[in-house]
Amino acid sequence: MLGETILNVDDEKLIRWSLREELSKDGFNILEADTIKRCYAVLREHDPDLMILDQLLPDGTGIDVLYHVQTGKNILPVIMLTAIDRSDVAVQAMKLGVFDYVTKPVNMEELRIVIGKALEATRLRRQVAHFLKEQEKTFGFCGMIGSSPPMKKVFHDITKIAQSGGTTVLITGESGTGKELAAKALHFLSERREKPLMMVNISALPETLIESELFGHEKGAFTDAKTQKKGIFELADGGTIFLDEIGDISPKVQVKLLRVVEQKTFQRIGGVSDITVDVRIIAATNQSLEERICQGSFRADLYYRLNVANIHMPPLRERGDDILMLAEYFVQEFNMTFHKRFKDLTGETKQMFLTYQWPGNIRELKNVLERAILLGDGELVSPKDIEFSDIHKPQMSTSPRDMEIGQNSYSLYDLEKQALRRALEQAGYNQSKAARLLRISRDTLRYRMKKYGLNQHCD
Numbered sequence: 001m002l003g004e005t006i007l008n009v010d011d012e013k014l015i016r017w018s019l020r021e022e023l024s025k026d027g028f029n030i031l032e033a034d035t036i037k038r039c040y041a042v043l044r045e046h047d048p049d050l051m052i053l054d055q056l057l058p059d060g061t062g063i064d065v066l067y068h069v070q071t072g073k074n075i076l077p078v079i080m081l082t083a084i085d086r087s088d089v090a091v092q093a094m095k096l097g098v099f100d101y102v103t104k105p106v107n108m109e110e111l112r113i114v115i116g117k118a119l120e121a122t123r124l125r126r127q128v129a130h131f132l133k134e135q136e137k138t139f140g141f142c143g144m145i146g147s148s149p150p151m152k153k154v155f156h157d158i159t160k161i162a163q164s165g166g167t168t169v170l171i172t173g174e175s176g177t178g179k180e181l182a183a184k185a186l187h188f189l190s191e192r193r194e195k196p197l198m199m200v201n202i203s204a205l206p207e208t209l210i211e212s213e214l215f216g217h218e219k220g221a222f223t224d225a226k227t228q229k230k231g232i233f234e235l236a237d238g239g240t241i242f243l244d245e246i247g248d249i250s251p252k253v254q255v256k257l258l259r260v261v262e263q264k265t266f267q268r269i270g271g272v273s274d275i276t277v278d279v280r281i282i283a284a285t286n287q288s289l290e291e292r293i294c295q296g297s298f299r300a301d302l303y304y305r306l307n308v309a310n311i312h313m314p315p316l317r318e319r320g321d322d323i324l325m326l327a328e329y330f331v332q333e334f335n336m337t338f339h340k341r342f343k344d345l346t347g348e349t350k351q352m353f354l355t356y357q358w359p360g361n362i363r364e365l366k367n368v369l370e371r372a373i374l375l376g377d378g379e380l381v382s383p384k385d386i387e388f389s390d391i392h393k394p395q396m397s398t399s400p401r402d403m404e405i406g407q408n409s410y411s412l413y414d415l416e417k418q419a420l421r422r423a424l425e426q427a428g429y430n431q432s433k434a435a436r437l438l439r440i441s442r443d444t445l446r447y448r449m450k451k452y453g454l455n456q457h458c459d
């Protein structure tokens with residue numbers, strides 16, 4: 001606790017003096033301000049660990065300061081002093097993230113307890129922030145956690161493609177695998193990083209708007225076009241444009257897009273002159289564009305133009321121990337959000353996570369842990385804290401005859417991997433035993449374990 005700095009904002013000299021006397025005895029460094037103006041000046045120069053804030057100040061109210069703190073660069077808890085027990089102010093203050101409030105006249109013991117709690121929260125936050133940074137440095141890449149072989153390949157591909165100027169990129173992968181993060185990494189690792197990255201979610205835009213959003217329009221091009229408007233392609237000039245959910249784009253827009261992708265040239269709606277831009281186009285989809293081409297709803301020529309470079313985001317179930325690494329990362333992240341102290345998952349939860357199929361991938365893992373941390377308590381996340389969404393409960397048919405085969409079911413790859421995991425679990429990770437359970441040789445088992453990246457968990 002020694003050496004932490006408290007900023008006391010109060011216009012009453014006597015209160016400032018008595019808090020300084022008391023709190024310096026406890027080993028705190030004290031900074032002071034008697035007006036809001038002075039308070040902001042102190043915050044610009046210093047980075048205190050805590051603020052004690054009076055509600056009424058000569059040049060405004062404590063609420064103004066809270067708002068400033070919430071939106072500013074300093075991250076610090078604020079304890080508010082209120083002269084009278086004003087619940088309306090307290091409610092407003094709580095909404096603005098005040099840590100706690102203490103009524104005047106100040107009871108020093110009460111204030112000490114609140115200060116202790118607030119500083120502990122800050123320490124925890126700083127620790128967690130440090131952990132997350134370290135974790136990313138060790139295991140991550142531009143905000144993406146992972147060190148499994150398929151992710152190493154992704155990181156390698158992103159680095160290479162990022163440096164390749166304006167090459168068009170198609171990012172494929174199931175929902176929630178991190179396609180958007182990959183697109184951001186591509187932009188920020190490229191020489192275009194100082195220029196705009198414009199992100200467009202095609203499926204979120206109404207069909208009638210897509211064209212004018214992308215290409216802009218001239219004044220009077222249609223009834224609502226009161227002024228000329230630049231489209232996203234023009235705004236992204238020099239930078240990157242990310243077209244998310246490209247599979248949903250209409251045939252009409254596909255034609256126009258094809259021209260931009262080929263020539264980097266287009267016309268605004270209602271316009272007559274060509275506009276040429278320098279943009280890197282990154283498109284993403286979780287659908288099979290090949291299938292859409294067969295159905296006749298996606299143009300093959302556009303597909304080939306977009307798929308010059310391809311980055312495929314692997315599903316979480318194929319990422320081995322990344323599942324646990326990501327879980328640990330999210331546990332820390334949600335500890336911070338919900339002020340919890342979870343340290344790890346129980347062994348049972350880990351096994352459950354490693355065998356679950358994760359159809360919603362990382363997004364699902366994140367959601368499952370958000371719920372677990374929010375509602376749970378203690379230090380270990382146990383299976384009772386975990387709730388998978390019903391449709392995705394881990395399940396495997398016991399009889400091959402009942403097994404469902406089809407688009408929304410498991411692939412042979414998934415089934416084989418699942419069978420290997422089950423056998424290894426049942427055999428307590430004894431390989432000879434697991435091989436007997438599967439009625440295959442130990443060598444075959446080893447070969448397959450390697451193929452599915454299952455080596456790490458076994459003897």
Ligand SMILES: Nc1ncnc2c1ncn2[C@@H]1O[C@H](COP(=O)(O)OP(=O)(O)OP(=O)(O)O)[C@@H](O)[C@H]1O
Pocket residue numbers: 143144145146173174175176177178179180181182285286313326362363366
């Ligand atoms: N490697 C990773 N490390 C940490 N967080 C990740 C990683 N990959 C994805 N996430 C997180 O998972 C969530 C889903 O990722 P993202 O939105 O990039 O997926 P997506 O592939 O674009 O999904 P969709 O197809 O549904 O749009 C986000 O909250 C993202 O921050």
Ligand SMILES: [Mg+2]
Pocket residue numbers: 179180244
């Ligand atoms: Mg996405």
